[in-house]
Amino acid sequence: xxxxxxxxxxxxxxxxxxxxxxxxxxxxxxxxxxxxxxxxxxxxxxxxxxxxxxxxxxxxxxxxxxxxxxxxxxxxxxxxxxxxxxxxxxxxxxxxxxxxxxxxxxxxxxxxxxxxxxxxxxxxxxxxxxxxxxxxxxxxxxxxxxxxxxxxxxxxxxxxxxxxxxxxxxxxxxxxxxxxxxxxxxxxx
Numbered sequence: 548x549x550x551x552x553x554x555x556x557x558x559x560x561x562x563x564x565x566x567x568x569x570x571x572x573x574x575x576x577x578x579x580x581x582x583x584x585x586x587x588x589x590x591x592x593x594x595x596x597x598x599x600x601x602x603x604x605x606x607x608x609x610x611x612x613x614x615x616x617x618x619x620x621x622x623x624x625x626x627x628x629x630x631x632x633x634x635x636x637x638x639x640x641x642x643x644x645x646x647x648x649x650x651x652x653x654x655x656x657x658x659x660x661x662x663x664x665x666x667x668x669x670x671x672x673x674x675x676x677x678x679x680x681x682x683x684x685x686x687x688x689x690x691x692x693x694x695x696x697x698x699x700x701x702x703x704x705x706x707x708x709x710x711x712x713x714x715x716x717x718x719x720x721x722x723x724x725x726x727x728x729x730x731x732x733x734x735x736x
Contacts, residue, residue, distance in 0.1 A: 628691040632656040640728030644708050646736050650698035651708055657687040659712040659724050667697045670705035670732060680709070700735045707732055 632641055632655075640659055645652040653665060666680040685695045700706060710728035717723055 628656075630654065630656075630692055632658075632692075637725065640710055640712060640725045642708065642710055642728045642730055644730045644733050646733060647696065647698075648736050649702055650696060650700050650735050651706070651733060652694065652696050653708055653710070653730075654692050654694045655710060655728060657691050657693045659726075660714040660716060661687045662712075662714050663687065663693060663695075664711040664713065665695050665697060665708070667700055667706040667708050669701075670707060682711070702736060703734050705732045705734055 630643070640655050643654040645654075651667060655663075663685045664682040665685055666682045668680050683695065683697060685693060687693045697708070708730040712724070712726050712728075715724040715726045
């Protein structure tokens with residue numbers, strides 16, 4: 548048993564010693580010259596960088612393109628709109644409120660659904676309960692901007708215009724889109 552262990556250890560030492568040694572001298576000169584010196588100082592492993600070449604007999608099935616088109620050709624949410632509506636960092640639906648005779652012309656982006664409700668709330672002080680606002684239903688058309696007019700208001704009095712999007716769609720990440728918009732205090736002509 549002990550002789551077997553010694554033989555295995557000696558064999559392992561010989562194998563390990565052979566792994567670290569250089570090639571045997573085949574020139575007959577002695578002295579243990581390496582094969583590297585026998586080949587005139589050239590290394591054993593030659594590494595050459597690759598060169599791109601086409602596969603023989605294979606042609607591409609498509610015409611390669613030179614890259615992406617200019618950014619101006621890529622579609623955006625407000626493509627074709629006359630108003631560049633903000634897309635990021637907003638918490639209310641953006642609106643443009645223009646005073647007209649005894650009312651307002653209101654514009655907003657159509658990307659918050661197909662049906663909207665719009666009202667102008669009078670800002671005079673009222674004793675007791677506030678009167679219920681009268682909502683005007685608006686259906687969005689095919690354009691990217693929805694336009695509606697509120698009439699029948701008191702010229703020169705202060706109002707705040709409110710917009711409601713009750714059927715606002717969900718965004719791609721599952722969160723709900725904006726559902727309301729509000730103006731500052733505005734006065735009809």
